[in-house]
Amino acid sequence: MNKLATGAVLLALAGAQTPAIAQVAPAAPAAPAPGVAVAVSPNLLRRSEDVVRLINNEVAPTEILAASFLAKAPADRVVQLAGGLRQRFGRAVAITSIEAIDANQANIRVSFERAELSALLQVEGNEEARIEGLRFERPDRAQ
Numbered sequence: 855m856n857k858l859a860t861g862a863v864l865l866a867l868a869g870a871q872t873p874a875i876a877q878v879a880p881a882a883p884a885a886p887a888p889g890v891a892v893a894v895s896p897n898l899l900r901r902s903e904d905v906v907r908l909i910n911n912e913v914a915p916t917e918i919l920a921a922s923f924l925a926k927a928p929a930d931r932v933v934q935l936a937g938g939l940r941q942r943f944g945r946a947v948a949i950t951s952i953e954a955i956d957a958n959q960a961n962i963r964v965s966f967e968r969a970e971l972s973a974l975l976q977v978e979g980n981e982e983a984r985i986e987g988l989r990f991e992r993p994d995r996a997q
Contacts, residue, residue: 892954897983902949902962902975905988909936909946909964920978920986943969958983964990 907913915929927935940946944967951963959976976987 892956894952894954894960895957897977898952898954898958898960898975901977901983901985902952902960904985905962905964905973905975906946906949908932909939909966911936911940918985920984923984923986923988939966943967943971959987 901918904913904918908915908918911933915924915932919929919932924932947965947967949962950965950970951961953961955961958979959974962973962975964971964973971990973988973990975985977983978986
């Protein structure tokens, strides 16, 4: 399976225009194989919860993001862009769904105060399972 281009995160939606982000177009989340249920791994569950904490500035990017991610979107830029998401959509409230694609990738749905965003989350395939990819789709505005 293709690796996600890292550094695309939070980032196009916050209006960022850095080289790391400009190179990556938002992509639709992948779908699991038809008729095959994939269990959500503990690593995906843990890191999906960390996405909420990251957006809300409750965890340092360096604690949960892979080095490959941080090479394209440095920690200070991630903090700035997460702030842009909060300004635009309000605080992240919760992960409302997780649909595993495989042991290291899942489609997640993040509920914000003023929107819901779908994203493709990818974690490393090792014990640390740091986030190495996170791509959001366009938001669905709360009515």
